[in-house]
Amino acid sequence: xxxxxxxxxxxxxxxxxxxxxxxxxxxxxxxxxxxxxxxxxxxxxxxxxxxxxxxxxxxxxxxxxxxxxxxxxxxxxxxxxxxxxxxxxxxxxxxxxxxxxxxxxxxxxxxxxxxxxxxxxxxxxxxxxxxxxxxxxxxxxxxxxxxxxxxxxxxxxxxxxxxxxxxxxxxxxxxxxxxxxxxxxxxxxxxxxxxxxxxxxxxxxxxx
Amino acid sequence: xxxxxxxxxxxxxxxxxxxxxxxxxxxxxxxxxxxxxxxxxxxxxxxxxxxxxxxxxxxxxxxxxxxxxxxxxxxxxxxxxxxxxxxxxxxxxxxxxxxxxxxxxxxxxxxxxxxxxxxxxxxxxxxxxxxxxxxxxxxxxxxxxxxxxxxxxxxxxxxxxxxxxxxxxxxxxxxxxxxxxx
Numbered sequence: 001x002x003x004x005x006x007x008x009x010x011x012x013x014x015x016x017x018x019x020x021x022x023x024x025x026x027x028x029x030x031x032x033x034x035x036x037x038x039x040x041x042x043x044x045x046x047x048x049x050x051x052x053x054x055x056x057x058x059x060x061x062x063x064x065x066x067x068x069x070x071x072x073x074x075x076x077x078x079x080x081x082x083x084x085x086x087x088x089x090x091x092x093x094x095x096x097x098x099x100x101x102x103x104x105x106x107x108x109x110x111x112x113x114x115x116x117x118x119x120x121x122x123x124x125x126x127x128x129x130x131x132x133x134x135x136x137x138x139x140x141x142x143x144x145x146x147x148x149x150x151x152x153x154x155x156x157x158x159x160x161x162x163x164x165x166x167x168x169x170x171x172x173x174x175x176x177x178x179x180x181x182x183x184x185x186x187x188x189x190x191x192x193x194x195x196x197x198x199x200x201x202x203x204x205x206x207x208x
Numbered sequence: 209x210x211x212x213x214x215x216x217x218x219x220x221x222x223x224x225x226x227x228x229x230x231x232x233x234x235x236x237x238x239x240x241x242x243x244x245x246x247x248x249x250x251x252x253x254x255x256x257x258x259x260x261x262x263x264x265x266x267x268x269x270x271x272x273x274x275x276x277x278x279x280x281x282x283x284x285x286x287x288x289x290x291x292x293x294x295x296x297x298x299x300x301x302x303x304x305x306x307x308x309x310x311x312x313x314x315x316x317x318x319x320x321x322x323x324x325x326x327x328x329x330x331x332x333x334x335x336x337x338x339x340x341x342x343x344x345x346x347x348x349x350x351x352x353x354x355x356x357x358x359x360x361x362x363x364x365x366x367x368x369x370x371x372x373x374x375x376x377x378x379x380x381x382x383x384x385x386x387x388x389x390x
Binding site: 003004007008009011012013014015016017018019022082083084085086147148150207208 | 231243267271272273279286288289290291292293
């Protein structure tokens, strides 16, 4: 009991005034990796939005609607998961919402034109996803570590989804492919793989 | 396990009001908040672990975590769910570190202590030196021959709590006997 009283005295002596800027400390690494990936891919690749002249706004609108919505919802979910005692089911359900229209469009495409999984630039796409997803995942982990997630697997999974969504957002303007089947194989699968990696590594990387 | 409050709180017993005052810069209120939190977390830990021998260590970790992660409590949100979520996380973390064993007590050693050390001694007098819950636990398991499970069920506590009472009681008895034999 003496030890506990000593601990209480020590902690109380530091006071409980709120630490300012905690949300900024959480958001900074997430925004930093988004900027890093966007700038990095722009420096390495040429021809951003080149396919718009041929295909119009449709394909990039679909890709960005999905990826930006996903990374935004993942950022919010990470913030919720990082605050102990906050219910997180709604945030987790919200993350699944961007997948619904994509899967609906995929089903529509499959019913009309059959499977259109192949694309000429699949190697670049896959390489971009493989390189940028872990970088963005690292940013999400760093952000989450400034908080106090208590469900580490769930937080790791969301960090993985965030990593994949950032990679897709950064690369999408350079991608000339427009098939939903292609999007499913070369974007969704890497994103879900990264989510699986996050789920597996969450307890190691997020422990506090 | 008495309460740590040195004086009556002007904020009542509400964790929420204590924390609100603490966040406004009142260190006295923060001390009271931590003491109140300590009591409540200890009760939770006892309920979940049956009085684990490492309870005080886990409690300290919980209190430090509450302090270090206080920025994750949004102003205006209830303190209870936040506090218990952190305590629960730290308890699970402790179990994980310990290899998922919830209690490390050696029943065989407790039995050996009884057989070797107390022969020819006035057991009733020795048991009188112990806190009654420990004495009762030893009486049931070592004199009446009940198993830990039977004893725990008969007085309505967990098996782990019964083991802990026996373990602590036996250690104390051994200390008393050692002192008497010097």
